[in-house]
Amino acid sequence: MSTVQFAGISKAFGGVAALHPTDLDIPQGEFLTLLGPSGSGKTTLLNICAGYLAPSAGRLVVGGRDITALPPRQRKMGMVFQNYALFPHMSVAENVAYGLTVRRLSRDEIARRVAEVLKMTQLEGYGERAIRELSGGQQQRVALARAMVIQPDILLMDEPLGALDRQLRKEVQFEIRRLHRASPRTTIYVTHDQEEALVMSDRIAVMRAGRIVQLGSGADLYERPVDTFVARFLGESNLLEGTVDAVLDGHATLGVPGFAQPLEGRAATGLRAGGAASALLRPEAVRAQAGGLQARVAERVYLGELIAVRLMLASGHELWSRRLANEWSGRDVVEIGWDASAISILPDAS
Amino acid sequence: MTGRLFLNAFVALTAAFLVLPILAIVPAAFSAQSFIRLPPDAWSLRWWGTFFNDVSWRVTLLASLKVAAFTTLISVVAGTAAALGIARSGPRARRLLTSLFLGPVVTPAIVLAVALYSMARATGLVGTTMALVIAHTMLALPFVVLNVGVSLDGLDRRLLLAAAGLGAGDFHIFRTVTLPLIAPGVVGGAVFAFVTSFDEVVLSIFLAGPTVKTLPVRIWEEIRLAYTPVVAVGATVMLVLALGAASANRLLSRK
Numbered sequence: 215m216s217t218v219q220f221a222g223i224s225k226a227f228g229g230v231a232a233l234h235p236t237d238l239d240i241p242q243g244e245f246l247t248l249l250g251p252s253g254s255g256k257t258t259l260l261n262i263c264a265g266y267l268a269p270s271a272g273r274l275v276v277g278g279r280d281i282t283a284l285p286p287r288q289r290k291m292g293m294v295f296q297n298y299a300l301f302p303h304m305s306v307a308e309n310v311a312y313g314l315t316v317r318r319l320s321r322d323e324i325a326r327r328v329a330e331v332l333k334m335t336q337l338e339g340y341g342e343r344a345i346r347e348l349s350g351g352q353q354q355r356v357a358l359a360r361a362m363v364i365q366p367d368i369l370l371m372d373e374p375l376g377a378l379d380r381q382l383r384k385e386v387q388f389e390i391r392r393l394h395r396a397s398p399r400t401t402i403y404v405t406h407d408q409e410e411a412l413v414m415s416d417r418i419a420v421m422r423a424g425r426i427v428q429l430g431s432g433a434d435l436y437e438r439p440v441d442t443f444v445a446r447f448l449g450e451s452n453l454l455e456g457t458v459d460a461v462l463d464g465h466a467t468l469g470v471p472g473f474a475q476p477l478e479g480r481a482a483t484g485l486r487a488g489g490a491a492s493a494l495l496r497p498e499a500v501r502a503q504a505g506g507l508q509a510r511v512a513e514r515v516y517l518g519e520l521i522a523v524r525l526m527l528a529s530g531h532e533l534w535s536r537r538l539a540n541e542w543s544g545r546d547v548v549e550i551g552w553d554a555s556a557i558s559i560l561p562d563a564s
Numbered sequence: 565m566t567g568r569l570f571l572n573a574f575v576a577l578t579a580a581f582l583v584l585p586i587l588a589i590v591p592a593a594f595s596a597q598s599f600i601r602l603p604p605d606a607w608s609l610r611w612w613g614t615f616f617n618d619v620s621w622r623v624t625l626l627a628s629l630k631v632a633a634f635t636t637l638i639s640v641v642a643g644t645a646a647a648l649g650i651a652r653s654g655p656r657a658r659r660l661l662t663s664l665f666l667g668p669v670v671t672p673a674i675v676l677a678v679a680l681y682s683m684a685r686a687t688g689l690v691g692t693t694m695a696l697v698i699a700h701t702m703l704a705l706p707f708v709v710l711n712v713g714v715s716l717d718g719l720d721r722r723l724l725l726a727a728a729g730l731g732a733g734d735f736h737i738f739r740t741v742t743l744p745l746i747a748p749g750v751v752g753g754a755v756f757a758f759v760t761s762f763d764e765v766v767l768s769i770f771l772a773g774p775t776v777k778t779l780p781v782r783i784w785e786e787i788r789l790a791y792t793p794v795v796a797v798g799a800t801v802m803l804v805l806a807l808g809a810a811s812a813n814r815l816l817s818r819k
Contacts, residue, residue, distance in 0.1 A: 266725050286728045293729045299722040303744045311739075313730035364730060 216277035216367045216400055217242050218263065221492070223272035225258050232258045234424045235272060243398035245391075247411040250421030256404045257372055259421075263371050265289050265401060276367060282388065292361030294371040296486030298353050301344045306356050307332070307341035313364035331363040334393065349484045351382045358390070369401040375410060408448050413437075420444050422563070440482050445494045452500070452533045453492040458559070461485050466559040470494050472529025479557030494558040498520065500535035503551030509533070511546050525550060581723055586803065592796035611793040614754070621794070624782040625801065628762055631693060631778055640754050642701075643708025647749075648742075650709070651716040665709045668702045673766040676702065682769040683813060692775015699771055700761035708753030715749025746815045755813040759806050768817040801814035 218240040225233040233255040248256035261267040263274065266284035274282045281289060292313075300309050305403040308327050311466055314324045324436050327540045335355040345353065354374060361369060371390075375383045379543070391414045394401060405411055411418045414434040419429045420443075428440045432448075439445040442453055454477065456470035466481035468491055485491055512532070513524035525548070527533055535542070535550070588602055593611060595604035615621045650661045668676065681690070681698050689695040719742065729739045743750070766779045772781045783798045 239714075264725075264729055266729075286725070287731045287733060290731075291729060293726065297722075297724060299720060299726040301723060301726075301741060312727065312732070316731040316736060327708050360726075360730070 215547050218368060218400060218402070219273075219275040220259070220263075220274045223259070223262060223269045224261060225255075225267060226270045231424050232332045233269075236426055237463055238402060238419065238429070240424065242400055243400045245394050245398075245403065245416045246365075246413055247403045247415040247418045248407060248421055249405060249411045249418050251406055251447075253423075254421040255286075256406075258424075260370055260402060260404050263266060263368070263457070264291055264293050269304065274306060286365065290364070290367045291558045292364055292366035292369045294313050294354075294357045294361050294369070294374045296376055297372040298374075300353060300356040300360070300447045302345050304345070305341065306343050306348070308347065309345065309356055310341075310359045310361065310363050327363055331359045334362075335359040336389075343405055350543050351386065354378060354386060354433040355389075358393075362393075362395060367400065369399050371401070371403045373405055374403075375407075383410070390414055408510075412448070412453055420447060427563075433444070438482070438558065439494065439560060440478070441563045442492050442494070445492075445558075445560055450497050450534060450536065452495040452497060453560075454495070454531060455490065455562075458485050458487050458489050458491050458500055460487055466491070468559050470529075470531075471519075472531060473526070477557055477559070478489070478554060482558060482560045484561045485559060492560050492562055494560050495533065495556060497534040497536040499556035500525070500533050501537055501552065503558060504549055506549040506551030509548055510549050511542070511548060514542070572748055589796050589799045592793055593800040595793040595796075598610040598792055599652050600791055601794060604793075611797045613796040614794050617792075621782065623755070624779045627669055627693070627776055628779040631700060632758050633694045634693070634697045635704050636754050636757045638697065638701050639704040639708045639757040640750060641786050643705045643753055644712050644746075644758075646705070647709050647712035647716055648738075650713060662709075662713075666706045669706045677767045677770045680767060684771055690771060691776055695771040696768060696776065696778065700764055700769040702762040703764060703767070704757035707756035708750075711753035711756065712746055712749040715746035719745055739788075744764065751816050755809045758809050762805060763802060 218238075220238040221234055222235045223233065224231065224235040236255075236259065238259075247257060247413060250256045258267060258301050262269050264386060265284060266279075269282065272282075273280055273357055276289075301312065302311070310328050310331060311324050314327060319327075327453045329338075330339065333340060335358055337352065337355055337359060340348070340352065340356075345356070348356065354377075358376065361371075375386055389408055396416070397519050401473040403411075403414065415432060415501065416432055417429060418435055419426045420435060428435055428444050431484060432439075435448050439448065445451045445453065451495055454468075454473075456468040456477070457472075459476050460469040460471050464481055465478065466485050468476045469476045470493065479493060509525040509527050511523055512526045515522040515524075517536070518541070519539065521542060522535075523535045523536060523542050524532060534549075591598045591603055592608050594605035594609065595601070595606060596608035596610060646661075646665055648667070650658055653661060680695075680702075684690045684695045689698075714744065723741055723745070724737055727741045727787070732740065764778070765782055765784060768778045768781045772778060777785075779798055779802060783795050786792075786798075787795050
């Protein structure tokens with residue numbers, strides 16, 4: 215287990231930058247998620263960490279040691295691939311034991327550690343099975359067991375749950391979280407799924423177009439996104455475009471066409487008076503409020519314990535609200551409002 | 565309906581056209597007469613006796629097997645290595661190397677034969693096992709390169725990355741991951757190499773000598789002297805071996 219430091223790491227493919235110079239420090243035992251859409255550079259960063267890609271510039275330091283030039287097999291990292299990359303000609307136990315036989319451990323030691331990790335990943339009794347006999351979820355656990363059995367300094371996971379159905383994905387998320395809490399090991403997890411990121415991570419790095427846009431806990435990112443891209447990527451959001459009137463002491467006012475009063479809220483950095491920006495209002499903050507703004511209910515979507523309502527304002531703006539199902543009565547015209555503290559003023563993502 | 569009937573008949577005729585000459589030679593080998601006539605008037609195993617009791621036939625059969633075995637061995641090792649190299653190279657080098665390795669297949673056999681004969685004469689190799697093995701390897705190698713190449717195309721590269729990430733070195737990865745997964749291609753290539761060598765005639769006629777001679781060359785020589793059913797026996801032996809190799813391949817690749 216180790217700290218990981220990316221220092222000015224960048225990667226270009228044939229002159230096109232896949233990853234701009236990036237600095238990222240991951241403390242020992244942290245579960246860090248690289249979250250972003252495809253092409254954002256998250257897998258590139260992961261492959262550089264594993265040693266499958268050489269960075270164009272920069273250094274990778276693990277546990278105080280510069281390993282930029284070290285080949286993958288000397289890195290002591292466990293990788294879980296998208297679609298698992300299990301050896302199809304070996305049994306479950308042989309797959310899991312692969313990293314141990316390479317290290318020439320004794321037969322007994324290998325058997326002991328394989329049994330231990332199969333138990334940990336709830337695969338007891340599956341050791342002799344062929345890979346093709348397993349379900350997707352079981353294959354995913356074999357991949358995890360194979361990566362963990364070598365007791366890697368760092369665990370790397372590249373969209374490991376992408377091939378699973380929704381229900382199973384949820385179970386495995388909590389399973390991975392449980393395993394990580396039980397023995398915290400520095401983990402870098404790549405996904406484009408915000409829910410996965412929120413459930414498992416200590417910190418999340420949101421990536422876009424080869425850069426880390428924001429790094430922080432799930433709550434940081436959700437409550438204080440740095441721009442409209444992060445706001446859209448994590449959670450649902452209402453964004454109202456306008457022009458910044460004034461910025462003062464971490465607060466800003468935004469003039470939004472069609473609103474009589476400017477909207478006031480917490481200001482993200484990078485705003486300047488007169489510039490374009492957006493006001494972020496999370497759907498759960500939009501509630502019914504007597505004497506508030508008049509709005510017409512355009513659509514109701516039943517979500518179980520919640521109901522999502524699409525509201526049309528007189529200004530022509532559209533707001534989504536997500537509240538407990540009993541909050542919105544059957545009326546078509548309602549009066550709505552929100553707490554002043556619910557608004558953030560964010561620069562538009564370029 | 566009639567269209568379907570016509571199609572079936574056409575397929576049957578084509579199949580007969582392909583298979584009948586092969587099947588015709590087998591009964592001829594069991595003839596009791598001293599000349600080939602179809603169907604034979606009387607049946608016997610006398611020509612099988614002649615074939616296996618005559619040292620000159622036995623020696624050529626053994627020489628054929630020996631040449632085919634060496635050819636197979638060398639083609640499989642060199643061809644697999646070549647296919648691995650081709651799979652690793654960039655798209656342009658890949659096209660170039662592939663056409664280079666497939667060259668001997670498209671070159672007319674007689675051109676190769678003349679070229680090899682002149683070189684074998686210059687080096688005193690005419691009539692040696694080595695000359696035959698070298699010539700046959702030229703023809704057999706492309707089949708191994710092709711077969712192994714197809715298997716390598718189907719190999720998931722991430723398996724190799726996964727093995728490297730688990731600490732395995734290049735040779736260990738080749739032995740434990742690559743080779744087991746491309747084994748069907750290697751076996752298929754080996755069968756092709758063996759059969760290619762075993763029934764090669766043109767190059768062999770040029771390069772064989774009085775002491776070292778393969779079975780097809782011996783059959784060709786015999787047929788010019790006497791058209792006896794022993795020739796059919798030799799041909800049937802070849803047929804059985806070739807079919808045996810092909811079915812072994814089918815059985816192994818089904819696994």
